[in-house]
Amino acid sequence: MMRWVMAVVLALGCRALAASPCTIQTNWLCAGTPQATPCYVIDSGRTGPVVLVVGGMHGDEAGWAAAGQIAAWQVRRGKLVVLPQANRPGVFQHTRLQPAESNAALRDLNRNFPTKTNAAPRGALAAAIWAQTKAVKPDWLLDLHEGYPKLATRTNGVGSSLIVMTPMLTLPVVSNLLDAANTIVTNTAQRFRLLRQPIAGSLARAAGDRLGCHAVIAETSRDNPNISERTRQHRLIVHRLLRKLEMDANGPDVLTRRQPGVIRVALYDDSGGHTRVSVEDKLDRAGDLETHRVDGGMIERGVLEQFDVFFAPGGSGSGQARELGEKGREVVRKFVQGGGGYVGICAGAYLASRSTKRPYLGILNAGIADVDRGRDVVTVELTEAGRKLLGCTERELKINYHNGPVWGPGQKSAPACEVLGVFRTEVFPTNRTTRVTMSGTPALITGTYGQGRIICSSPHPESTAGLDAIFLHMVRWAAPK
Numbered sequence: 001m002m003r004w005v006m007a008v009v010l011a012l013g014c015r016a017l018a019a020s021p022c023t024i025q026t027n028w029l030c031a032g033t034p035q036a037t038p039c040y041v042i043d044s045g046r047t048g049p050v051v052l053v054v055g056g057m058h059g060d061e062a063g064w065a066a067a068g069q070i071a072a073w074q075v076r077r078g079k080l081v082v083l084p085q086a087n088r089p090g091v092f093q094h095t096r097l098q099p100a101e102s103n104a105a106l107r108d109l110n111r112n113f114p115t116k117t118n119a120a121p122r123g124a125l126a127a128a129i130w131a132q133t134k135a136v137k138p139d140w141l142l143d144l145h146e147g148y149p150k151l152a153t154r155t156n157g158v159g160s161s162l163i164v165m166t167p168m169l170t171l172p173v174v175s176n177l178l179d180a181a182n183t184i185v186t187n188t189a190q191r192f193r194l195l196r197q198p199i200a201g202s203l204a205r206a207a208g209d210r211l212g213c214h215a216v217i218a219e220t221s222r223d224n225p226n227i228s229e230r231t232r233q234h235r236l237i238v239h240r241l242l243r244k245l246e247m248d249a250n251g252p253d254v255l256t257r258r259q260p261g262v263i264r265v266a267l268y269d270d271s272g273g274h275t276r277v278s279v280e281d282k283l284d285r286a287g288d289l290e291t292h293r294v295d296g297g298m299i300e301r302g303v304l305e306q307f308d309v310f311f312a313p314g315g316s317g318s319g320q321a322r323e324l325g326e327k328g329r330e331v332v333r334k335f336v337q338g339g340g341g342y343v344g345i346c347a348g349a350y351l352a353s354r355s356t357k358r359p360y361l362g363i364l365n366a367g368i369a370d371v372d373r374g375r376d377v378v379t380v381e382l383t384e385a386g387r388k389l390l391g392c393t394e395r396e397l398k399i400n401y402h403n404g405p406v407w408g409p410g411q412k413s414a415p416a417c418e419v420l421g422v423f424r425t426e427v428f429p430t431n432r433t434t435r436v437t438m439s440g441t442p443a444l445i446t447g448t449y450g451q452g453r454i455i456c457s458s459p460h461p462e463s464t465a466g467l468d469a470i471f472l473h474m475v476r477w478a479a480p481k
């Protein structure tokens with residue numbers, strides 16, 4: 001909580017009046033039903049515009065992730081209202097439509113809001129969202145979506161666009177939002193463009209037509225594989241609007257705020273390795289873990305300060321090291337040194353290790369004895385320390401293995417790692433003449449670096465059926481106590 005308050009004070013800097021933190025009110029829409037979803041009213045206590053940000057209208061788009069992060073922001077005047085997971089069952093099941101809606105005509109939530117001819121919203125969820133929208137009287141509505149790119153074969157793709165009410169097309173602030181969206185676009189095919197008139201039945205169109213609200217649908221493009229970058233585009237758009245309205249107090253890289261009993265996990269998500277959505281789901285569903293995707297640039301700018309644990313997934317250890325860059329690698333080292341946890345799996349385990357050949361972090365005191373062994377299901381025998389730490393009674397585990405490190409000794413002068421499990425099988429590269437024996441070498445190890453705890457696995461417990469509990473134990477163990 002302290003850091004949260006301090007962040008606001010810092011963001012306000014030398015502005016004349018010291019603002020007190022906003023009050024945050026949570027309104028549950030459709031409370032007590034399977035569609036129940038929270039709406040946060042972040043109130044500065046000062047007069048000013050009301051901005052409503054909506055995510056998760058379509059559950060298979062990452063707008064909900066950005067909106068959830070924006071819900072951690074503060075404002076210095078007016079109110080920021082955030083409904084991060086409009087179609088919450090869809091967000092949990094990664095479906096565009098409402099999964100439990102029996103009437104097929106009502107499944108697309110963003111077609112159920114009032115139109116010119118029909119004043120009544122359709123279905124209980126749209127009715128609750130519409131009632132909340134009318135109650136907060138937004139001056140601006142930003143509905144965060146993701147679309148497919150406009151291609152020769154898919155000319156109706158709305159990816160990389162801002163869809164605004166027609167009279168808004170000439171507003172200077174709208175071109176400002178477009179600039180914000182394009183700030184981090186490097187692929188010219190993904191440059192944002194303006195489109196007119198949100199579709200009839202959408203919340204944005206209803207709010208524009210019936211409430212006179214400045215309504216925008218912001219569509220990032222799904223052909224960009226970095227979810228962390230897409231959510232950042234959404235944040236940049238919303239943040240630019242808040243700045244233009246003189247409401248911004250923090251952001252755009254504020255992702256979370258501290259909550260008692262919640263471990264905040266930064267998931268590495270960049271071209272060196274994307275955390276899989278299925279792994280993100282496992283962590284999110286644990287209940288005590290909150291995850292956000294971060295890329296190399298965000299790490300360089302200091303987002304790890306908001307987290308307890310850094311998770312480096314499979315992918316390419318060298319790729320991750322390269323994407324982090326020298327500065328980013330130093331930020332991760334400092335994070336762990338200062339007490340942050342590190343969980344590395346496969347590529348993420350390489351990244352933590354020592355290497356004379358590759359620019360790894362060197363925070364785990366283990367060298368790399370061999371690489372690129374191949375792919376198999378391996379047997380790992382747990383040590384007593386391993387069984388205890390991982391909360392596991394079994395002596396042996398079968399774990400998916402995919403080119404993870406074969407570890408060798410670290411530096412004699414540094415504290416030794418603790419071995420939680422050793423390989424009991426060999427995976428042979430067929431094209432090798434010299435063989436390093438894998439059986440008997442560590443498969444799962446822990447170490448410390450400064451104040452921080454590191455736990456690394458060469459094989460993949462996070463993607464092996466039946467090992468979810470072990471994976472969650474790893475993450476919880478790494479968190480600062």
Ligand SMILES: [Zn+2]
Pocket residue numbers: 057058061145146
């Ligand atoms: Zn959508």
